Amino acid sequence: MKKKIVVLISGSGSNLQALIDAERQGELGSGTITLVVSNKKSAYGLTRAAEASIPTHVRTLKEYKDAGKTREDFDRELAEYIEESQHPDLIVLAGWMHILSSAFVDRFRGKIINLHPALPGELDGAHAIDRAYSEFKAGERTKTGVMVHFVIPEVDKGKPILTQDIPCVEGDSLEDLENRIHVVEHEILPKAVKLVLEDNLSAA
Numbered sequence: 129m130k131k132k133i134v135v136l137i138s139g140s141g142s143n144l145q146a147l148i149d150a151e152r153q154g155e156l157g158s159g160t161i162t163l164v165v166s167n168k169k170s171a172y173g174l175t176r177a178a179e180a181s182i183p184t185h186v187r188t189l190k191e192y193k194d195a196g197k198t199r200e201d202f203d204r205e206l207a208e209y210i211e212e213s214q215h216p217d218l219i220v221l222a223g224w225m226h227i228l229s230s231a232f233v234d235r236f237r238g239k240i241i242n243l244h245p246a247l248p249g250e251l252d253g254a255h256a257i258d259r260a261y262s263e264f265k266a267g268e269r270t271k272t273g274v275m276v277h278f279v280i281p282e283v284d285k286g287k288p289i290l291t292q293d294i295p296c297v298e299g300d301s302l303e304d305l306e307n308r309i310h311v312v313e314h315e316i317l318p319k320a321v322k323l324v325l326e327d328n329l330s331a332a
Contacts, residue, residue, distance in 0.1 A: 131217035131325050132162045134210055136224040141173020142310065143222035143243055143317055148180045150318035157322045163214050167226050203232035211235065218324060221279065230281045240279035241324060243317050245309050247273035247291055252284035261305050264296040271295050274312045276320035290320045
């Protein structure tokens with residue numbers, strides 16, 4: 129029986145594309161992407177989903193704030209929509225640039241995973257690649273990495289599922305480092321999805 133995956137995006141959707149390609153090649157095991165959610169109307173990932181005949185849903189925080197509602201309202205109602213429409217087995221944050229509150233996370237505890245361009249305990253939060261590169265140029269870092277982890281309300285603090293080191297190479301530009309990180313992200317995310325779905329990994 130297929131297990132339902134909902135993917136949340138905010139931008140170009142290159143990691144979504146890696147998941148779409150992996151599913152086509154049978155590399156997500158029993159997983160199938162049933163919905164792509166974006167909090168940005170202009171996200172190119174919506175086009176990628178449409179081209180793969182995957183349903184999409186757009187919901188922006190601005191609409192909520194314009195209506196006098198809160199981030200928690202946004203999170204709670206988005207969680208309700210996903211639960212009622214999909215009953216997902218797994219939610220994947222793939223470039224989702226909105227910190228989810230407990231109103232969302234607690235509804236799906238143990239069923240949400242996130243891709244983060246840093247190793248566990250390092251460079252939590254936004255701009256991790258930029259910060260890693262700055263530390264490398266300052267002589268304070270020789271490597272960075274990528275991890276996929278379970279999501280808890282504390283940002284980037286959930287239990288790691290897969291990690292991979294990435295060396296910082298002398299002569300690297302920021303773009304060089306970004307490109308190497310993205311290659312690894314596209315490899316590691318589908319593997320982590322399959323691991324969680326097939327091996328029933330626990331977030332505890």
